[in-house]
Amino acid sequence: MDGRDWKKFLLPYEQTIEELKVKFKTLRGELKSREEYSPIEFVTGRVKKISSILDKAKRLNVPVDQLETGIEDIAGIRIMCQFVEDIQWLAELIHARQDMKVVYEKDYIENKKESGYRSYHLIIEYPVQTALGMKHVLAEIQIRTLAMNFWATIEHSLNYKYKETLPDEVRTRLSKAAEAAYLLDQEMSSIRDEIMEAQKLFEDNSNLVNKVLNYIQELYFFHRFREAAQFQLRFNEIWEKDDVRALTELIQDLETAIVRAKKGEHA
Structure with missing residues (x-):
């Protein structure tokens, strides 16, 4: 040294x-x-x-x-x-x-x-x-x-x-495991499009859910407690049914409610 x-x-x-x-x-x-x-x-x-x-x-x-x-x-x-x-x-x-x-x-x-x-x-x-x-x-x-x-x-x-x-035994088994890992990569590549589509659907749905929950939280911030609670109940029902279309409609209604809240209007 x-x-x-x-x-x-x-x-x-x-x-x-x-x-x-x-x-x-x-x-x-x-x-x-x-x-x-x-x-x-x-x-x-x-x-x-x-x-x-x-x-x-x-x-x-x-x-x-x-x-x-x-x-x-x-x-x-x-x-x-x-x-x-x-x-x-x-x-x-x-x-x-x-x-x-x-x-x-x-x-x-x-x-x-x-x-x-x-x-x-x-x-x-x-x-x-x-x-x-x-x-x-x-x-x-x-x-x-x-x-x-x-x-x-x-x-x-x-x-x-x-x-x-x-x-030698460990080396041989490691070599076989390396080939198995490579075959796994090849198999995943063969269904790459399906995997990516599934991941996108999951992420899109996750983003919608996050948006709904953030909007409901925003209504609480504006002291629209009853309205926020009603939207929470709607969300719970939609979540149980896994209805993406209804989730999108809920977001639109929430956005309208938030605009009213910012203007100080009553529902």
């Missing part, structure tokens, strides 16, 4: 992780608003522990004074997608961004690792504004499906337990 201040060394990487998580979560929300669908299911991020950085540097023969360029995944973001098709779409969105630069990428989906590991990796250069000025940080973005992530998490735990030397 070279006696450096590791806490200060990791600060730009920690800032990079926080900024990237916010940006991809914002992208998710924007895509859902514009496209009514986002390839991003959820986002996580981490900065490597100092011990892991030093272990990797030793394994790759990277001098300690060259960690910033020799270890590309000190900062790592993981983005989960529902479908395999979403991964390439998301990779293209990342390539098109002006706030980060893709240095290179590794496709472990088309070219899976021997262990069965599948994921899509992009190494990016990210400009982070620190107290000492602009710093360009290397970071890794991993994009994978939920099934790929489940398998990779299990493999990581087993590798830790067996110190990277898995027994």
